[in-house]
Amino acid sequence: MPDEPKKDVKCHYCGQIITVPTSTTIFVCHDCGVVNDVQDTIIAGTDICPCSPPPQWAGWDLPAGSHEDPLHRWWYKTATGQWLLEDAYTKQLGMNPRIAQQAMRLAGINGVKGYFNTSTLAKKAKKWGYVP
Secondary structure (H helix, E strand, O other), X not given: XXXXXXXXXXXXXXXXXXXXXXXXXXXXXOXXXXXEEEOOOXXXXXXXXXXXXXXXXXXXXXXXXEEEOOOOOEEEEOOOOOEEEHHHHHHHHOOOHHHHHHHHHHXXXXXXXXXXXXXXXXXXXXXXXXXX
């Protein structure tokens, strides 16, 4: 089966150029973790398609990352790349990012009914004796 044609896209946040299949409409930048909406136009003088922030959707409200600063305050990254303190995140996006992140991690460990959880597959295979 032949490979799907590819195109270069530019992250709207960090400017990283990434090669993706031409059918891609939304992707997460592997450099900065921001969600991008791929535009169909091409930047003049290049073969690169620009990207923009994604349209608003409930899934984009989930935190894309977190870190603690030297003052022991927790910062949470939005899907658009903005870092917010927990209170500001809750006020701006309407959800507590700490609780949402804990729920996502729990779903990654336990799995979600109706979905195949590949993150725990190696442990299960070892437990069942498929892997030495």
